Amino acid sequence: MIYLAIIALVLIVIYLVMIYNSLVSKRNDVDYAFGGMDTMLKKRYDLLPNLVAIVKTYMEHEKSTLVEIAELRSRREAPELKQQEKEELDTKVETAMSRVMLSVENYPNLKANTNFLKLQAAWNECEEQIAASRRAYNSAVTEYNTAFEQFPGSQFAGTLRYEKKKVFEIPELERANISAKDLFAGK
């Protein structure tokens, strides 16, 4: 009888260790995915100087947008920025670059430029990778939050002082339907 009790106890301990390890693993997955987002965003900012340099020799009417992009990039590099501020700057850069990419249609010489085409492909790839990293982050956060809220993970989470994480969300402004007319007008 005592042997049965010992075996049951050992099994319970193993189970609890597995739950604990699972929570730790999911929390690390969230951190990894968050780091991935940062890496892709950095890659995007590294592409900006070359893109702006090529584009500004052709685009006479978008000089103000290009200057805005250069300023946003400089501000983003500041080390003391908070996470919220970084996300706001990222959104502004995305919006400004969308306007620039759309305006390329008005400059046939630019569209034919081989260097620009290569950079445009690299930019598209970068945007896809950013989107992928955000989706991966949301997936990791959802799994973590689910483990956090379900029993018995919820008991451990309290003990370890873990907190629920927020998924990546786009700003309210970006949820509105896009007007092509407004985009072309530079709004």
Next chain:
Amino acid sequence: MTSGGAFDLFYSEILLPKLEQLEAYREEIKKNYDGFLTLVAFGIIVVCGYRIVNDGTVTGVIVLFCMYGIPAAYIIRWRSQKIRDAYSFRFKEEIIGSIIRYHNPTLVHSPEKGIMLKAVEISTIFNDSLKRFESNDEVEGQLGKTYLQFSNVKLEHSTLGMKSKFSGLFLIARFNKKFSGDYLVISNRGSFAAVSSLEQTLQQTNLSRPPLITVENPVFRREFSVFGSDPIEAFYILTPALMQRMLDFKEKVQDEVHFSFSRSRMFVAIRGKDHIFYPPLSKQVNKKDLEAWNEGLGFALALVNDLNLNTRLWSKQ
């Protein structure tokens, strides 16, 4: 895609004359084969009859029958296979080759060649040991910006200690994005969420596979299990648009379809679409058979458009 009226015209103008010639060839070799069978049967009867007359024992006759009958059966089988292969080869060259060139004149059909075992192993769709591998009827060529290669494949593999057989089409296409990892998208057999969830749990116990990746599309999660080492790269490959296209493709196939992404290539295994180019010796091939084959072939070729592989917006052109 060739279908309906266009195929009817192609059939009547191009295929029918060739089929008539082949039919004469089929009749001739079938006649020769029937003659061969008759000769062998007659030989056995003569020998057995001779021994019955001389020995007269039933046991002796049975032993005799086995002594001559078993080797005769092997000879018949060997000869039958030779004749079938000869007819099949000629049929594939003339008829199937015509259908393939009709879809796309740049495609190359090699009846004797097939996808190599190494390529199937790289895909890791059938992990663990692969046995009894055969492949034939390779078709390859450039469809727009995408290089595609496919063939019939038959193999045995073991998963979680259980032996399974696969018979169907195996395709390899150059994917439109660069990536470095290996990712598996395995079809779930259960169509209910609970069954798919159980299947995924069981598949996770297979330690030779990378970790399970949870994608956001619930329908995709029900139909497929995704495995890979880097979730970010997996999401980069499996965009919401591609996932929807893969679901639509599976719906079209109406059977198990598995995908794998490795070394910037996509591998697809479609169960059940095998022997699509295997003509019967015993009867004439009719238009309905050819329409089914044409559909199966179009199926494989449509993969490039169905999954939008010719879209090249990124650094891989």
